[in-house]
Amino acid sequence: AQSVTQPDIHITVSEGASLELRCNYSYGATPYLFWYVQSPGQGLQLLLKYFSGDTLVQGIKGFEAEFKRSQSSFNLRKPSVHWSDAAEYFCAVGAGGGGNKLTFGTGTQLKVEL
Amino acid sequence: GAGVSQSPSNKVTEKGKDVELRCDPISGHTALYWYRQRLGQGLEFLIYFQGNSAPDKSGLPSDRFSAERTGESVSTLTIQRTQQEDSAVYLCASSPSDWYTDTQYFGPGTRLTVL
Numbered sequence: 001a002q003s004v005t006q007p008d009i010h011i012t013v014s015e016g017a018s019l020e021l022r023c024n025y026s027y028g029a030t031p032y033l034f035w036y037v038q039s040p041g042q043g044l045q046l047l048l049k050y051f052s053g054d055t056l057v058q059g060i061k062g063f064e065a066e067f068k069r070s071q072s073s074f075n076l077r078k079p080s081v082h083w084s085d086a087a088e089y090f091c092a093v094g095a096g097g098g099g100n101k102l103t104f105g106t107g108t109q110l111k112v113e114l
Numbered sequence: 115g116a117g118v119s120q121s122p123s124n125k126v127t128e129k130g131k132d133v134e135l136r137c138d139p140i141s142g143h144t145a146l147y148w149y150r151q152r153l154g155q156g157l158e159f160l161i162y163f164q165g166n167s168a169p170d171k172s173g174l175p176s177d178r179f180s181a182e183r184t185g186e187s188v189s190t191l192t193i194q195r196t197q198q199e200d201s202a203v204y205l206c207a208s209s210p211s212d213w214y215t216d217t218q219y220f221g222p223g224t225r226l227t228v229l
Contacts, residue, residue, distance in 0.1 A: 004156070041222065045220075094214050099164065099212050100213065101147070
């Protein structure tokens with residue numbers, strides 16, 4: 001069965017600092033990987049996704065993620081964090097094929113200090 | 115255009131009562147998913163519908179949970195004889211199809227509190 005681990009429950013960074021959120025997955029086949037963000041009172045919004053090809057994926061809001069098969073990781077990065085990035089971030093892996101059921105990690109809560 | 119909507123946004127109920135949660139997907143989306151988000155945990159898949167095919171109910175935690183969808187429109191998730199452990203945010207998502215390349219668009223969720 002597939003699984004996702006987000007080892008950091010909470011992360012605090014200063015505005016303008018760089019950010020890296022960790023995600024490790026377990027999946028037997030080629031993983032389909034996603035990062036979603038959830039702001040208070042909002043639904044989850046897709047930041048970026050990886051299916052194949054270039055292992056560095058660009059997303060919305062200046063985010064990027066790098067797929068590393070050897071480390072089973074898909075870490076999310078942003079060079080300079082803005083106060084509005086404060087939210088909860090979820091990494092997910094998809095089953096692929098028909099019926100794209102997603103398995104989510106437990107999330108990382110990001111706090112941005114001004 | 116309109117996104118996925120869910121109602122009610124909040125529901126407080128007493129243990130043992132039945133509840134119905136509603137999801138309106140994005141028009142034209144054939145796939146619809148229900149997930150549950152317990153406090154401090156990630157989202158758990160519950161059930162999904164694709165067009166007129168039989169739903170995949172593999173994530174439903176017990177027979178107290180059921181869901182229906184009429185064609186490619188509204189879906190309702192019903193929880194019978196609610197228990198305190200059912201307290202969670204229930205999220206609905208829709209996508210153009212159930213193929214892995216299609217993005218799932220999430221609604222704002224329904225927060226269910228069972229007293």
